[in-house]
Amino acid sequence: xxxxxxxxxxxxxxxxxxxxxxxxxxxxxxxxxxxxxxxxxxxxxxxxxxxxxxxxxxxxxxxxxxxxxxxxxxxxxxxxxxxxxxxxxxxxxxxxxxxxxxxxxxxxxxxxxxxxxxxxxxxxxxxxxxxxxxxxxxxxxxxxxxxxxxxxxxxxxxxxxxxxxxxxxxxxxxxxxxxxxxxxxxxxxxxxxxxxxxxxxxxxxxxxxxxxxxxxxxxxxxxxxxxxxxxxxxxxxxxxxxxxxxxxxxxxxxxxxxxxxxxxxxxxxxxxxxxxxxxxxxxxxxxxxxxxxxxxxxxxxxxxxxxxxxxxxxxxxxxxxxxxxxxxxxxxxxxxxxxxxxxxxxxxxxxxxxxxxxxxxxxxxxxxxxxxxxxx
Numbered sequence: 413x414x415x416x417x418x419x420x421x422x423x424x425x426x427x428x429x430x431x432x433x434x435x436x437x438x439x440x441x442x443x444x445x446x447x448x449x450x451x452x453x454x455x456x457x458x459x460x461x462x463x464x465x466x467x468x469x470x471x472x473x474x475x476x477x478x479x480x481x482x483x484x485x486x487x488x489x490x491x492x493x494x495x496x497x498x499x500x501x502x503x504x505x506x507x508x509x510x511x512x513x514x515x516x517x518x519x520x521x522x523x524x525x526x527x528x529x530x531x532x533x534x535x536x537x538x539x540x541x542x543x544x545x546x547x548x549x550x551x552x553x554x555x556x557x558x559x560x561x562x563x564x565x566x567x568x569x570x571x572x573x574x575x576x577x578x579x580x581x582x583x584x585x586x587x588x589x590x591x592x593x594x595x596x597x598x599x600x601x602x603x604x605x606x607x608x609x610x611x612x613x614x615x616x617x618x619x620x621x622x623x624x625x626x627x628x629x630x631x632x633x634x635x636x637x638x639x640x641x642x643x644x645x646x647x648x649x650x651x652x653x654x655x656x657x658x659x660x661x662x663x664x665x666x667x668x669x670x671x672x673x674x675x676x677x678x679x680x681x682x683x684x685x686x687x688x689x690x691x692x693x694x695x696x697x698x699x700x701x702x703x704x705x706x707x708x709x710x711x712x713x714x715x716x717x718x719x720x721x722x723x724x725x726x727x728x729x730x731x732x733x734x735x736x737x738x739x740x741x742x743x744x745x746x747x748x749x750x751x752x753x754x755x756x757x758x759x760x761x762x763x764x765x766x767x768x769x770x771x772x773x774x775x776x777x778x779x780x781x782x783x784x785x786x787x788x
Contacts, residue, residue: 414551419787438508448487451780452480455540477511478527486773491758493524532765537772545648545673548783554642554676560743561659563620566634568762571616598689601664609665613653615764620655635767638662640670645742645782647775648674652768659684664693671697678702680740702733754778
């Protein structure tokens with residue numbers, strides 16, 4: 413496959429040329445440093461930054477170097493910016509890889525904060541990740557896209573928002589008419605563009621509740637990250653919404669965004685996404701939705717599903733849809749790796765844009781790491 417060939421060539425070039433050259437220039441490279449260099453090699457983040465040369469006043473700090481430092485923060489899972497600056501002061505190899513030759517050239521924490529605000533306002537890591545996904549998947553057919561959401565805890569107060577009253581008219585109001593806001597979001601999304609759907613999703617900090625693997629409700633304050641993941645554990649598309657938003661509300665915009673980036677066949681989703689609107693949109697986009705069915709209070713259907721499961725187990729039979737649905741476990745592993753290895757648990761910024769920026773630096777590093785694992 414072209415993707416595997418390109419990745420294999422990149423791996424050979426890194427191992428045979430770049431890593432030996434860097435070792436001679438800056439010293440021995442640890443495993444994490446090699447991972448950091450690989451991310452920089454696959455994601456030339458400086459090409460997405462605007463130069464500010466020739467303007468009056470004091471010249472701004474080197475934005476590409478600061479962006480590389482935030483990538484290093486995600487790769488090394490450094491919790492805070494102050495600890496990142498300390499690491500840059502003490503680690504000459506990391507400092508030089510980011511682009512600073514002297515300790516005195518490392519900017520202050522306030523400069524890091526201003527640069528991060530600029531990156532968040534411009535959605536820098538999200539744009540770099542989108543370009544990476546399109547470049548690596550332009551000649552690739554993805555078999556399965558697994559959709560899931562994960563809790564993101566934040567250090568800010570939840571915003572109380574009154575939900576619109578449900579429309580109780582027998583005739584459904586049209587778009588723009590009074591009462592249209594009370595129509596179910598999944599119904600409204602049928603008439604919206606992707607930009608309108610994204611604006612309609614709540615993005616404020618809220619209280620989230622979600623059943624965990626043991627069936628108990630896990631409660632957190634913050635946001636919810638919705639991720640579409642390809643085979644091989646490669647994140648394709650990410651959305652950050654309020655923690656209170658139900659998982660299904662982000663499925664349709666995610667499907668449209670992922671369909672624009674890659675070509676794929678099956679969509680795998682758990683029972684939270686079992687809705688006719690989601691399945692209809694999936695089929696309209698040319699995909700086959702495989703969604704775990706939910707009885708939703710129908711005791712007869714629940715008993716029928718349990719009897720069917722027992723019968724399949726008795727004869728050791730699994731339908732093709734159930735076998736394909738087993739591929740959905742990659743979504744859980746991506747969520748776990750983001751939190752355990754790439755800073756997803758260390759959200760120390762406030763506001764939707766900054767939280768998304770912090771997470772996308774981790775998603776960017778995770779995507780590169782999963783792509784390189786395809787060559788093993």
